[in-house]
Amino acid sequence: MRLGRTSAALGLLLMTLGRLPAAAELEMSLLYVQAPLTTSSGEQIVLRLPGGERRVLTPDFAAAADPCVSFDGQQVLFAGRRRTTDGWEIWRMQADGSNKRQVTVDMADARGPVWLAPAAVNAPNFDDRIEWITFTSTAKGVWDERQRAPLANLYAMSLAPVGERPFVLWQTTYGLGGDRTPTVLADGRVLFASWQRQGYGLMTISWAGENLNPFYGSHDGLLSQLSPVELPAPSRDIIFVEATGDAETEGGRLAAVSMRRPLHSWRLLADDGAYRTPAALPEGGLVVAWRGSDTSSFGLYEFDLRAGRGTVVVDDPAWHEFQPVPLVPRSTPRGRIPTVDFASVLDVEGFKQAGQLQCLNVYESDRAERSGILAGSIRRVRLVEGVPLPILNPADSVALPESTADLLWPPAHVQTRSLGEAPVEADGSFYVNVAGDRPFYLETLDENGGVLGAMRSWMWVRAGDQRGCVGCHENKELTPENRVTEALRRARPMSLVGDVLPAEEAP
């Protein structure tokens, strides 16, 4: 990034006075995280006031990070741990750092909390909207599919009682690659980074875990996209950090896609130095962590999206500064009544634990077209569940070379078992009841049971939800055809909710 006239050096000079300069005329309070250069922990959340005065808000924590400001600008969620030996839990506090309260308990490492739109789940009136948050957690105590780290998935949690329950905690993603850096979009969806074989791609779900869909990023690419943030309307561009390494901690280049057409609008914003954790400013600007070289520290810069240049806000060479968050009110995203759990739309006994899946046409697929699969050749579809390995010893983490570990499918460190098979009709459709909240992938089979194709990523159906797919890895800009599938004309789905087969390697 090209620097404005106010340089980082000026920031260094003034920092020695205990104040950081308002080099960029940022006339709002800002939260951010500062971390020592020499250790991997010890992060603290800092409040920077207009004019540059700063104050550490979490001195009573061994580490605190991931601040997220409520929509009214009054409260802050963050991840913290009191002692270095504790796991990370989600906490909340007032914006001035007072009244800290622990939100999650025993969630292993819970990170990246995000405020969700208030939503009600009290059927049938759905008139009691309460606060919800989402975050990542490794609470399941299993390895990710590479056995490199504990598996992190997204969870949604109420901050108020629901009926007689003191709170509700839902796991909302079930992929086995690991999920990171969630954010909430103006339309209410959660946008997050999800491991897709060789890198993190951006995916969306509803806040309750319905409607998993790719947003940007390929299953096949080595690039990872992390730390997405949506600019306010009218822009609504999505800014993110992109890198082949760990873009969340090491940084990467700054890129953007348009909300109008995210799959076909990628553009590079800046690739000098390393960027991380961008945040939107209320008027459409951006503040982002940046450093010029691997040996320097990250500082915070206000980034001019049109000029492609930055102006320093905070840059203390003794610390890394990152995860900036404007401490201002912002628009509340769209809420949504979920269709899962006790709000399930499936008024059928047993469906509280199962979901429904219909695919309109398995031949609607760029993969099938590329591999020359002929219409009519797919006779059945097999659902293969992925079963992660438990973490028996944290030291068991392995690090196979990327080229071998990440190209295997199913991944080497995941057990698989068949959930069953369902017929594929002549028009390419199938319709199943499937065990809910379990990761699985699909294999298409020929008349002899031979595998014609297989997904290379995980999908799931939330218990109590219904899901429709246009095709199998189809062009995501294509709407479905308006027709009754042959599978649906049977009006009875193939049931894959009974006893699953014993865990075994998939054929």
Next chain:
Amino acid sequence: MTLSQRLMGLILALTMTGVGLGCGSQPEPQVTASGESGSYRDLSRRNLHATAVDDLYLSPLQLLSSRDGHTLYVACEGTDEILLVGLPGHRVTGRIKVGRQPFGMLLSDDGDELYVSHRWDDDVGIIDLRSREMVARIPVGEDPHGLAQGSAENEIYVVNLGTDDVSIVDTDSRREVRRLGAGNAPFGIAAVADGRMFLSSQYSNPAAFRSPPALELTVIDGEAGIVRERRPLPGTVIGQGIAADPRGRFVVTALELPKNLLPQTQVYQGWMVTFALAFSEVLAGGRTALLLIDEPQQYFADPYDVAFAADGGRLFVTSSGVDVVTVIDVDAAANVLQMRAGRIGLNDESIRRLARDLGASSAYVEARIPTPANPKGLALAADGSRLYVACRLADQILVIDTEALTVIDSIDLGGPEQVTRLRQGARLFHFASISFQQQMSCNTCHPENNVDGLVYDIAVDGGMGRNLVDNLSLRGLAETAPFKWTGKNPNLQRQEGPRAAQLFFRTHGFNADQNEAIVAYIESIPQRPNRHRRAAGLTPEQRRGKQQFERQRDNLGRYIPVGNRCVTCHPQPFGTDRRRHDIGSRAAHDRNGVFDTPHLLNVYERPPFLHDGRCWSLEEIWTQHNPADTHGATNDMNKGQLNALIEYIKTF
């Protein structure tokens, strides 16, 4: 059927107001004789909700620019007026009272007379613009909409939505001289250079059960006065505005591409509905391609009117459900279609795929211009430099510079500044922000407060493919609770509130205040005048039908149990006992066979019939789907008796 089912969008289920219960006194139906256009009974609850201010909203719907560029004519459906707006002063200079629900406007060749269609009066008014008085009214078909100049100087075409036809009117003799058939509910009309007329239609022609709908583009030979072509537009409904390309390549219609045959499991990826423009070749036997105006992450609901720039380089579309004018680069669109010598170059498979491609719009959508509430009719200034946009629920005319694509003025027509509860409800009803990614408004499935004529797979209560329900009209349902075909929803608050939000809009829906406003609006929706109910009383055939409806013995003298008489479950005045019955209509796809009794008010306006919409005509209900007399004792009736019965039922 639940409201939700009927109202398909949010209001799906709104079919009947579940009111009833403790909602205060029920208003007395207001019966008004209205001559040839039938009598009008206001069975709504408007009197409970309306204030004096509600009668003052103008609700401009259609526009027409004078040839000299000095006057803009504004048809206001709220006050039954034509407003005259001086140009370029942008001030209201005159008001002319006209018939009920003015819609289409057309100037005579000499510009001295203005023709206006009156939707509720079934006629065309002739206004002398010098005296500013209505000098004649010419009866035409029912519910007349669009108007167009015919090939002869003294000939105009009137599109009759209610009778599915077109009236050719001789303006000299001031009478209708011929009637031509059209598609189902024809709406707009556009003339091309060789004198042919292209008609859009609002509803699908009858289609097989669980098959896609198809609008018709009717092509009339203006010289010969006959229908030359009936072009089907597969997969489409709610065709409204239509315009002809000044360069003579195609006519364009705004319409919807519903996904009603899919289980309503999600909204994302255009799963519920998308919106498009039909580009149809002007050449005889022309092909049609559909270009979506939506984007992958945002939808532009309820396209209404279309207008070409004078040079044909741009096309303007009112996206009435999102308060936007969408601007199309016509040459870019033609490139996408690979237009050559007036023909679309794409093959059929490419055309089919293009109709599903949300990303395509990035190639031809040039701009989106925000507007005040509910943009409807469009008119281009005589010199082409300005585009006027009727913003119906704001009582304003937006003025857009057609070169710079900037808003240069907003003309206040003088409606009340106050936003009443009913006005608030109307705006909510017509605004798609209620739905995820703005994919649909209530109006999307209930255009003009009626229905889209589709059957939806609601997918709940048993799973996908197990809950097929016919969408129902919102007109006059205030006193007909409960709602939904299952009758599970006791009132509209439940029906169009959380249920619609959860199942259709996939949002959190309206808040409590908004919910009350939209319920008030829906309860205030009146019936249209019933063309089968004459002020003079029942016709002889209708009287015979009434006897069949109330009969206690069949033709063989057998006693008909009370529960199997028409009148038992469908009593006056609404035609429903508000109870659930099993009439033997359960199909393999139904979870059970007990359904709420639908009301019969203006039932002829809203085919298809039965809970899953399996019948396209009232006759089929008894000739095809009542083999065991479980839906009333009817199998002994002869054809004349059944016809009479149906004629009587139409009078409710």
